[in-house]
Amino acid sequence: MSNHIAFRTPPLAPAWQRWLVYSPLARIVIFTACAFGIGYVVHAGMSALGWLSKTATPLHHALAGLSIEFLATTIGYAILVWLIERRHMREFALRTLPTYGLAGLLGGFLIFSTVVGLLWLFGSYHVLGTNTQVDWLPAVLIVGIGAGVGEEIITRGVLFRIVEEGLGTWWALAISAVFFGGAHIFNPGATLWSSAAIAIEAGILLALVFHVTRTLWACIGLHAAWNITQGTIYGIPVSGGDAKGLLLSSRTGPDWLSGGAFGAEASVVALAVCTSVSVVLLLIALRRRSIVRPSWSRRVNAAYEATPTS
Structure with missing residues (x-):
């Protein structure tokens, strides 16, 4: 049933947006690019703090890894839902x-x-x-x-x-x-x-x-x-x-x-x-x-x- 679909392409969207912004493949690529970019920045920050070094404690290693994965995926997903799909994030209510x-x-x-x-x-x-x-x-x-x-x-x-x-x-x-x-x-x-x-x-x-x-x-x-x-x-x-x-x-x-x-x-x-x-x-x-x-x-x-x- 289509009422379970969270996102529908805006009916007045031009053809280029339908393919390069709103299509399933485009949205997956956009999320992937955002997640990788944010993950790279967070990784650099964790390295600057020394939390990824060999001398860091297991807890610091864990916090660094958690920060990279958590921030990259959550911020990337927020960009996808709020800026691209322009809808409420019901799946995270x-x-x-x-x-x-x-x-x-x-x-x-x-x-x-x-x-x-x-x-x-x-x-x-x-x-x-x-x-x-x-x-x-x-x-x-x-x-x-x-x-x-x-x-x-x-x-x-x-x-x-x-x-x-x-x-x-x-x-x-x-x-x-x-x-x-x-x-x-x-x-x-x-x-x-x-x-x-x-x-x-x-x-x-x-x-x-x-x-x-x-x-x-x-x-x-x-x-x-x-x-x-x-x-x-x-x-x-x-x-x-x-x-x-x-x-x-x-x-x-x-x-x-x-x-x-x-x-x-x-x-x-x-x-x-x-x-x-x-x-x-x-x-x-x-x-x-x-x-x-x-x-x-x-x-x-x-x-x-x-x-x-x-």
Whole structure:
């Protein structure tokens, strides 16, 4: 249904603006250029402060990384929405933060806790002890908040939303999921399988969360809680990155079960759990009839409905 589309090209816009400013590809390019430019400036500022040097503390490194990712994506997105699309940023409405944000945090914790619980039942996940002295704040800032905000703005707020406006929901799901999985291919311990798993279990799941709720708070909350629960609580590598959690743990068994060096995200257990949640969200979307058709199909239908009948 077209009423789920956040942006429509102004009807009186000249042809050059339709292609170079308002088209889906142009808006994605504009956001990318803004984000890179702002990120470069912030990176230079962090370097001048010495927060990126080898002698900087882990907290300073984390704050620098968070600042670069957070400011680049949020300011870039604000420029896209307010200056190019010229609309209210409904997907970031503060009134939805307490409900959808907290729901996302709870959902991310419950989903990954279910994955870990099943791995434990299957004899793959083992708790070796606790580490109460773990320095958890840098990981929460970078892997939790930074990745949650930055990656969700890029992948769901920009890529999925804009592609959906042009090509429709099905293509947007496929393209954003493939992009999200491919973005993790160079992570430590990554394989083609781990990227495919990330694309299906997280790429499709988070895109459907955005499609159903139309708010980025739910996506950010789920993404951040997923990473924090996985690494900071259960001590499992987050997308291949080393994690020191409150629980000292190990995983045994074949890689298809344990996830191997990449972490539990490459486990068929995580794939099954997340796919189950995605199916429920997809059924909700189908029941609501909220699947967006491609733009050319919407135009043909609108023209047909506007044709007077004799």
